[in-house]
Amino acid sequence: MRWIKTTNHKDLGTLYLWFSFAMFFVGGLMSLVIRAELFQPGLQFIDPEFYNQMITLHALVMIFGGVMPAFVGLANWMVPMMIGCSDLALPRVNNWGFWILPFAFAMLLSTLFLPGGGPAGGWTLYPPLVLQGGASFPLTIFAIHMLGISSITGAINIVVTIMNMRAPGMTLLKMPLFVWTWLITAYLLIAVMPVLAGAVTMLLTDKYFGTSFFNAAGGGDPVMFEHIFWFFGHPEVYIMILPAFGIISTIIPTFARKQLFGYSSMVYATASIAFLSFIVWAHHMFTVGIPLAGELFFMFSTMLIAVPTGVKVFNWLATMWRGSMTFETPMLFAIGFVFLFTIGGFSGIMLALAPVDFQYHNSYFVVAHFHYVLVPGAIFSIIGGIYYWIPKWTGVMYNETLGKWHFWLSAIFINITFFPQHFVGLAGMPRRIPDYAVQFTDFNQISTIGAFLYFIAQFLMVYNFLRCALFRKGMAPAKAVVWEGAHGLEWTVPSPAPYHTFEDPPHVGDDETAHAH
Amino acid sequence: MTVLPSTQIVIGPNASMTARAACILMAAASSASLSIAALFAIRGFWPVLPFAGLELAALAAAIWVSLRRNRYQEVIRFDAQMLHIECGVRGHGVHLRIDWPRSSTRVMCEPPTRLNDPIQLQLVNAGCAIQLAACLTDEDKLKLATRLRELIHPGWISAPSTSSRVVSADFNI
Numbered sequence: 249m250r251w252i253k254t255t256n257h258k259d260l261g262t263l264y265l266w267f268s269f270a271m272f273f274v275g276g277l278m279s280l281v282i283r284a285e286l287f288q289p290g291l292q293f294i295d296p297e298f299y300n301q302m303i304t305l306h307a308l309v310m311i312f313g314g315v316m317p318a319f320v321g322l323a324n325w326m327v328p329m330m331i332g333c334s335d336l337a338l339p340r341v342n343n344w345g346f347w348i349l350p351f352a353f354a355m356l357l358s359t360l361f362l363p364g365g366g367p368a369g370g371w372t373l374y375p376p377l378v379l380q381g382g383a384s385f386p387l388t389i390f391a392i393h394m395l396g397i398s399s400i401t402g403a404i405n406i407v408v409t410i411m412n413m414r415a416p417g418m419t420l421l422k423m424p425l426f427v428w429t430w431l432i433t434a435y436l437l438i439a440v441m442p443v444l445a446g447a448v449t450m451l452l453t454d455k456y457f458g459t460s461f462f463n464a465a466g467g468g469d470p471v472m473f474e475h476i477f478w479f480f481g482h483p484e485v486y487i488m489i490l491p492a493f494g495i496i497s498t499i500i501p502t503f504a505r506k507q508l509f510g511y512s513s514m515v516y517a518t519a520s521i522a523f524l525s526f527i528v529w530a531h532h533m534f535t536v537g538i539p540l541a542g543e544l545f546f547m548f549s550t551m552l553i554a555v556p557t558g559v560k561v562f563n564w565l566a567t568m569w570r571g572s573m574t575f576e577t578p579m580l581f582a583i584g585f586v587f588l589f590t591i592g593g594f595s596g597i598m599l600a601l602a603p604v605d606f607q608y609h610n611s612y613f614v615v616a617h618f619h620y621v622l623v624p625g626a627i628f629s630i631i632g633g634i635y636y637w638i639p640k641w642t643g644v645m646y647n648e649t650l651g652k653w654h655f656w657l658s659a660i661f662i663n664i665t666f667f668p669q670h671f672v673g674l675a676g677m678p679r680r681i682p683d684y685a686v687q688f689t690d691f692n693q694i695s696t697i698g699a700f701l702y703f704i705a706q707f708l709m710v711y712n713f714l715r716c717a718l719f720r721k722g723m724a725p726a727k728a729v730v731w732e733g734a735h736g737l738e739w740t741v742p743s744p745a746p747y748h749t750f751e752d753p754p755h756v757g758d759d760e761t762a763h764a765h
Numbered sequence: 766m767t768v769l770p771s772t773q774i775v776i777g778p779n780a781s782m783t784a785r786a787a788c789i790l791m792a793a794a795s796s797a798s799l800s801i802a803a804l805f806a807i808r809g810f811w812p813v814l815p816f817a818g819l820e821l822a823a824l825a826a827a828i829w830v831s832l833r834r835n836r837y838q839e840v841i842r843f844d845a846q847m848l849h850i851e852c853g854v855r856g857h858g859v860h861l862r863i864d865w866p867r868s869s870t871r872v873m874c875e876p877p878t879r880l881n882d883p884i885q886l887q888l889v890n891a892g893c894a895i896q897l898a899a900c901l902t903d904e905d906k907l908k909l910a911t912r913l914r915e916l917i918h919p920g921w922i923s924a925p926s927t928s929s930r931v932v933s934a935d936f937n938i
Contacts, residue, residue, distance in 0.1 A: 334902050337827065337830075337831050338827055400820055400823065401823075404823055404824050404827045405827070407790070407794075407824070408827045411781065411786065411787070411790055412780055412781055412782035412787075412828075412831045412832070412835065413779060413780070413781060413831075414781035415779070415781075416781075418781070435793075435794065438794055438798060438820060438821075438824060439794070439797045439798050439801065440801075441816075441820065442801075442802060442813055442817035442819075443801060443802075443805070443813055443816075445812075445813075446802075446810065446812040446813030446814070446815075446816050446817075447813070449812045449816075450810060450812050453812075461809070461810060461812075472808070472810065476805065476810060476813070479801070526797075526801075
């Protein structure tokens with residue numbers, strides 16, 4: 249019962265992380281079904297309808313079940329420790345927020361067993377296609393509402409905790425970057441989640457209550473759904489990447505043994521990215537037929553995002569410059585993040601160009617782009633963060649050799665998986681199609697082999713983390729300050745961190761910086 | 766927990782947000798959410814608006830609960846013979862004031878009756894009890910109990926009739 253009723257931020261952080269692991273496994277299996285089907289042209293294993301269901305559920309599971317809960321789990325564990333408080337501001341709400349998730353995903357995944365199968369209209373839920381779904385449609389909408397409630401409770405809790413429960417002396421501009429990025433992420437969540445909730449509710453009323461929000465025959469406008477969805481969807485992309493920036497900004501200074509270069513500019517860059525995320529949504533729909541002035545506006549505003557993102561990348565590089573660097577597993581994942589996320593950023597700039605996007609739109613180039621941003625971006629940062637903090641959580645060191653093997657295999661296989669997709673996309677292979685022209689076969693086979701090997705390589709991580717979490721006997725104990733270059737309040741408590749972290753609120757002096765260092 | 770030189774203990778939750786900061790936070794969140802929702806509502810997509818309202822209400826409630834906790838304080842002052850306890854919300858005056866003789870006051874730490882419930886720290890005098898320091902963690906309460914016992918002790922060791930109860934009080938810790 250402890251794990252069901254717990255209100256402790258560490259317990260709930262652990263629950264979030266286990267849940268996200270389970271969802272990554274489920275979503276990963278779905279991606280393997282997709283890649284197996286794409287190994288050859290023609291239809292091999294599954295019919296197109298099931299393929300569409302896999303595409304839709306893979307996205308929903310990975311975004312709402314994998315990446316977001318993982319970041320919430322990391323925030324649960326680390327934000328109170330980093331700001332010097334004993335728990336989140338609303339512990340019971342934290343408990344409810346977590347326990348909504350398993351029920352929401354049980355409902356979402358159970359739709360696969362309904363007549364007509366699961367949702368198949370893509371995670372973007374565009375009408376009128378999505379309205380043609382079967383019994384899965386209302387359950388999907390209900391599940392999305394529940395996921396939204398969970399996200400909102402988490403966001404509110406984190407905002408209130410960061411604003412109200414910081415240790416004496418910890419001013420806003422002394423907070424670690426991970427805390428800053430989460431504060432801004434939570435703000436984004438609060439701003440855009442009602443838009444998603446409203447959009448899916450309107451879909452529901454269009455289907456069951458005779459409204460015509462998006463029904464052209466009734467005077468509605470299906471294109472407006474795209475506007476509304478992407479008004480939520482683009483900030484959602486940053487919701488999945490801003491905490492990653494925070495983790496990388498924590499890891500790199502530690503292993504470079506230098507203060508983070510340009511701390512304030514990192515904070516302002518994060519805020520700028522968050523602001524810009526509200527005014528770029530239509531770059532997802534350049535081809536839908538928006539006026540030229542609109543296309544220009546959204547093209548330039550999208551390109552503008554490269555400026556604060558560039559600030560971040562250059563600051564990370566400047567932090568490493570002439571640092572006494574060592575390359576433990578978290579640092580390898582952080583450097584992998586910087587390198588591979590930047591590739592995703594460059595392909596993003598290509599897609600931001602409206603005239604060019606007409607060529608790339610709906611092609612595998614887009615799939616390659618966003619997977620570069622989300623897998624070596626968001627997921628590498630989550631993995632790097634866990635390697636970085638797991639000694640603090642469990643009190644034992646993970647196996648460094650296995651960790652390094654895990655990184656190198658992941659980095660190699662992720663490129664084998666997604667880099668060829670740039671080529672097939674540029675050559676014209678459309679996304680979300682289970683069959684393709686025969687000339688795309690070679691690259692698709694390479695991609696599929698990479699995906700399977702990447703999935704298998706993750707078991708090294710699972711084994712490594714399971715040993716730390718469950719089978720600690722005989723393992724090397726971790727010191728309080730696990731990493732030589734680590735600074736911050738979380739390293740002032742013993743490893744493993746006690747159930748109640750700070751008996752007395754720590755004090756951050758005027759000359760100290762609690763941020764990463 | 767702050768122990769002042771004049772043997773005055775002020776117990777209150779750690780708080781880094783002022784009411785003004787809370788207003789600014791609420792204004793920043795509301796202006797973004799409501800502007801977005803209003804824009805959609807004007808275009809006819811009004812269902813965004815109630816969700817935005819609900820969410821902002823939840824945020825406001827969370828901030829209010831947190832701020833309300835901030836302002837609650839318990840002040841314990843010690844003089845030669847007496848111990849004075851004042852409880853109240855800052856800015857709203859004292860809602861509970863107790864003056865007890867030090868000699869007959871004890872510190873009790875009641876263990877939790879249910880798993881995961883917190884320890885209850887109480888001051889007891891002549892059959893009356895007051896619960897203190899609900900905002901503290903169990904470890905903090907135990908430390909506070911020790912400190913209170915140190916401060917109360919000189920006043921009541923001179924009263925022989927209560928010496929047997931000292932032991933029982935200590936057993937409760």
